[in-house]
Amino acid sequence: MKGNGPARPRTAPATLAGAVAVLAAANVINNRLAPRLAPLTSAAATGALVALARGDGLSWSELGLRDGPRGLRIGGALAAAVAAAYGAGIAIPATRRFFRDERALSLSRARVLEEALLQVPVGTVLLEEAGFRGALYGLLARSHGEAAATVVSSALFGLWHVLPAIDMAAANPALSALAAGEAPEDGPPAGPSPAETARVVAGSVLSTGLAGVLFCVLRRHGGLAAPALLHTATNSLGYLFARLAPAEPPA
Template identity: 35%
Template structure:
């Protein structure tokens, strides 16, 4: 796979997430399903282009390693949320959300399918394999982190967060996700950490809101 092709794929991913998907007119569950479908389609396209299962981080032989590394990494954000909720001064700083989103659907479908499966298959599986086949490892990691940061531009604007800080923060998180994927040999490891961060944040938001009401 050529360098221009890897850059074109990254650009297509950014256009998809920041421009095309929001304009589909789909609701939150429809967008989540579309995102999950795109992730699976990207893997299928990569396989058709000659990428093997190991390159894509999807080897069954690496599943145990992925589970082990992912579970160990997930302890950190979960402990962080627990500590924040147990201390009133920190709990007051936990974003409480607006309470409008159905919690079960949020943590049971939208996060695992629309965020984790969507992003981990696109980034830690397909784009990671493309970048590392076409570029030196350091350059591949920079391209990966930059693309992941820019992927979150629209989300930052919707949330009212600063775009530059959001891009920098999510780009930095990509380094950790990618390190876990390379260390374990499996996309499962960063997927578990990603899931724990997002689901833990959702649970913390509900708990913080409930305690604020009390």
């Protein structure tokens, strides 16, 4: 009898567990223990994840390091679309409040530049793309196929945002209310209740999990460059447009 083709290479469970452990440790360090050191932590964690994946037999292509020119074109076009959407958002009074994030507004100009040009690209995007769409996706795809890799890596990407969502609930009440499925209230923002924070976290996990699915699709069509450019634009431009958004008139 003929077989059904060659068996899939299997990823060692210890390698997957190690990758998830590296990501979990980096998440706690970057969000709670040493946020300003996120670029260093993320670079070290990225190196560990790449070493784990390569040690388990993944090629550079399986890690997503391919299709660079195509990925740059796709990612660049999407980044431009993000900039246009943000510009429209702060120009429309009804949506302007969603861009006024206190985390950005409380920073000096130098710190905003640090966040947009260092913390986001190196401290956030490098690790998240190399981790979730690179090593983790590649390891899962090799053993279980691309559909399973997309679902599992995106679900974990959603859970990765629990700690940032707790911070967002306090820093951007209007956007937090939207994430929780509520209508933002006019007037001075009040601090979120525990129930409101829980709804924000649930909404953030769901929305970032869906974003993870989109990033995985982009990875398949343009390697890691495509989701990395969109991811960087979404986060880094958020700092810029938070500063550009006109203040709400006093009630």
